[in-house]
Amino acid sequence: xxxxxxxxxxPPDTPVAMPRVRSFVGELPLLAFVLAACAGLIVFxxxxxxxxNLLATTFLFAALSTxxxxxxxxxxxxxxxHSVFFAFGAYIAARMHLDLGLSPWLALLPAALVAAAFxxxxxxxxxxxxxxxxxxxxxxxxxxxxxxxxxxxxxxGGAQGLSIPFKAGLHNMIFRDRMSYAILMLCFLAVTxxxxxxxTRSRLGYQLxxxxxxxxxxxxxxxxxxxxxxxxMGISAALTAMGGVFFxxxxxxxxxxxxxxxxxIGVKIALxxxxxxxxxxxxxxxxxxxxxxxxxxxxxxxxGMMPGSNLIVLGFILVLTAMYLRKGIAGTGTDLFAxxxxxx
Amino acid sequence: xxxxxxxxxxxGAGYGDVSVLHDISFAVPxxxxxxVVGVNGAGKTTLLSAVAGLIVPTRGTxxxxxxxxxxxxxxRRTGLGLAMVxxxxxxxxxxxxxxxxxLGAYAPASRSGLVERMSEVMDMFxxxxxxxxxxxxxxxxxxxxxxxxxxxxxxxxxLLLLDEPxxxxxxxxxxxxxxxxxxxxxxxxxSVIIVEQRVTEVLAMADIGHILDHGRIVRSGLAADLxxxxxxxxxxxxx
Numbered sequence: 073x074x075x076x077x078x079x080x081x082x083p084p085d086t087p088v089a090m091p092r093v094r095s096f097v098g099e100l101p102l103l104a105f106v107l108a109a110c111a112g113l114i115v116f117x118x119x120x121x122x123x124x125n126l127l128a129t130t131f132l133f134a135a136l137s138t139x140x141x142x143x144x145x146x147x148x149x150x151x152x153x154h155s156v157f158f159a160f161g162a163y164i165a166a167r168m169h170l171d172l173g174l175s176p177w178l179a180l181l182p183a184a185l186v187a188a189a190f191x192x193x194x195x196x197x198x199x200x201x202x203x204x205x206x207x208x209x210x211x212x213x214x215x216x217x218x219x220x221x222x223x224x225x226x227x228x229g230g231a232q233g234l235s236i237p238f239k240a241g242l243h244n245m246i247f248r249d250r251m252s253y254a255i256l257m258l259c260f261l262a263v264t265x266x267x268x269x270x271x272t273r274s275r276l277g278y279q280l281x282x283x284x285x286x287x288x289x290x291x292x293x294x295x296x297x298x299x300x301x302x303x304x305m306g307i308s309a310a311l312t313a314m315g316g317v318f319f320x321x322x323x324x325x326x327x328x329x330x331x332x333x334x335x336x337i338g339v340k341i342a343l344x345x346x347x348x349x350x351x352x353x354x355x356x357x358x359x360x361x362x363x364x365x366x367x368x369x370x371x372x373x374x375x376g377m378m379p380g381s382n383l384i385v386l387g388f389i390l391v392l393t394a395m396y397l398r399k400g401i402a403g404t405g406t407d408l409f410a411x412x413x414x415x416x
Numbered sequence: 417x418x419x420x421x422x423x424x425x426x427x428g429a430g431y432g433d434v435s436v437l438h439d440i441s442f443a444v445p446x447x448x449x450x451x452v453v454g455v456n457g458a459g460k461t462t463l464l465s466a467v468a469g470l471i472v473p474t475r476g477t478x479x480x481x482x483x484x485x486x487x488x489x490x491x492r493r494t495g496l497g498l499a500m501v502x503x504x505x506x507x508x509x510x511x512x513x514x515x516x517x518x519l520g521a522y523a524p525a526s527r528s529g530l531v532e533r534m535s536e537v538m539d540m541f542x543x544x545x546x547x548x549x550x551x552x553x554x555x556x557x558x559x560x561x562x563x564x565x566x567x568x569x570x571x572x573x574x575l576l577l578l579d580e581p582x583x584x585x586x587x588x589x590x591x592x593x594x595x596x597x598x599x600x601x602x603x604x605x606x607s608v609i610i611v612e613q614r615v616t617e618v619l620a621m622a623d624i625g626h627i628l629d630h631g632r633i634v635r636s637g638l639a640a641d642l643x644x645x646x647x648x649x650x651x652x653x654x655x
Contacts, residue, residue: 278511278519281508281511285508286506291469291490292470292490293491293520294491294495294522294571
């Protein structure tokens with residue numbers, strides 16, 4: 073019998089590191105700094121309704137993209153159907169508010185639970201598909217649910233949509249000024265970032281990353297791949313549905329084509345994560361801070377003369393990201409930082 | 417009670433309508449190294465995938481310690497003491513070496529004593545102790561293979577499945593990896609199924625050998641006897 077290999081040498085006293093503490097407490101200082109910086113933007117633009125509107129939209133999309141990032145980035149399941157869960161949240165809140173007179177705050181939990189249950193149910197068969205086939209299946213799901221939403225007009229209002237009467241007050245989540253909405257969306261963003269940080273550092277986060285890297289190897293290592301993906305999708309859908317509730321009370325008029333919009337919701341939140349840094353905690357926020365204000369300003373400045381100019385710019389940014397920032401803004405920044413420090 | 421650790425009986429397997437394996441039957445005695453050799457496309461990886469539970473056999477049974485595991489999910493088999501080292505190692509490249517090893521012990525039964533096991537495994541592979549914070553994707557070919565074997569050992573398996581550990585390695589490095597596996601099997605009392613194209617080297621380390629050809633086992637016997645078999649030498653060893 074051969075002797076054990078002796079050429080694989082290492083310094084004999086090198087300690088074995090303890091498995092990493094997976095509490096997200098270590099993430100809190102940076103998280104607090106990031107949220108404080110965002111709050112600083114709100115304060116800086118006090119009195120500027122246009123800027124506050126852009127900030128509210130930016131924080132909402134950052135939150136939606138962060139929610140998507142749990143399954144799309146960490147888990148590598150490139151869903152383009154998150155607009156369905158977004159719409160679930162909006163419609164559940166709308167019906168509870170219009171039919172039962174309940175506060176939209178009370179709709180957050182049911183919306184999250186229903187969307188999570190629906191997401192896990194429809195994902196069960198779809199998760200057998202991989203890569204582009206999975207993405208196509210989620211797009212198809214969007215179209216099917218959109219058709220159903222148009223058909224069941226008694227629930228969704230059909231093509232006419234649903235309107236929420238203006239009754240300002242915190243209880244109704246309706247405000248007279250845009251600044252309050254910006255603060256509301258920032259709070260929602262904080263929730264999604266905390267969940268993302270907690271998931272990233274949890275056992276589930278490790279499992280999702282392993283599934284992302286190689287499903288067969290993850291399964292062979294003892295990870296229940298289907299369960300991991302379902303749980304990731306459930307959390308992601310629940311947060312997205314909560315975003316639908318906030319969106320509803322922000323715009324107060326929703327119809328199926330706008331809620332289920334493949335590009336304006338489903339594709340856009342995925343693209344924001346891609347540009348910012350897929351699978352990273354702060355990538356979606358960075359992506360949203362770049363894309364949403366730019367798009368909003370272009371729409372305001374050039375919308376009359378050049379309709380669709382915002383899409384051209386978004387496409388341009390995406391091409392540049394694909395060419396020069398393969399890991400997105402956050403991923404590239406982290407690599408640069410590590411290189412400067414002489415790290416791995 | 418039979419001392420067969422794993423028994424494969426009349427197993428067939430494939431992908432969709434394509435049948436790859438036909439009527440495979442053999443046993444793995446406890447603590448022995450069983451080599452399954454054959455040329456590219458013979459069905460070696462399919463065989464290991466079926467034993468690991470990554471694909472479901474179309475017929476026949478797989479029995480582990482007397483319990484039928486034919487339809488047991490792959491992640492549950494890890495908890496039953498079965499671990500696979502896939503072809504090329506297939507590490508999680510964007511995780512550190514330590515994180516890769518931790519993931520090897522993610523089956524619920526393996527989580528207790530993770531720190532001690534990590535230390536034991538790093539004692540077996542000292543290079544990994546040195547590289548523990550390095551991204552796995554940046555390891556050399558031989559280190560990667562060592563890390564993959566180490567990851568499999570993290571779950572304290574009793575049966576190790578090795579899929580072509582020589583792929584991408586130089587002959588010298590292959591020799592080192594196989595020597596390490598042989599030593600570990602003896603030290604940890606492991607049963608091993610190893611599938612390989614490098615017939616000469618793998619029959620030298622194994623106790624029992626099977627020749628797989630077009631999805632069927634065409635020769636079986638003690639590895640030492642197969643090495644001396646004139647037909648095996650001419651067909652598979654180029655002698």
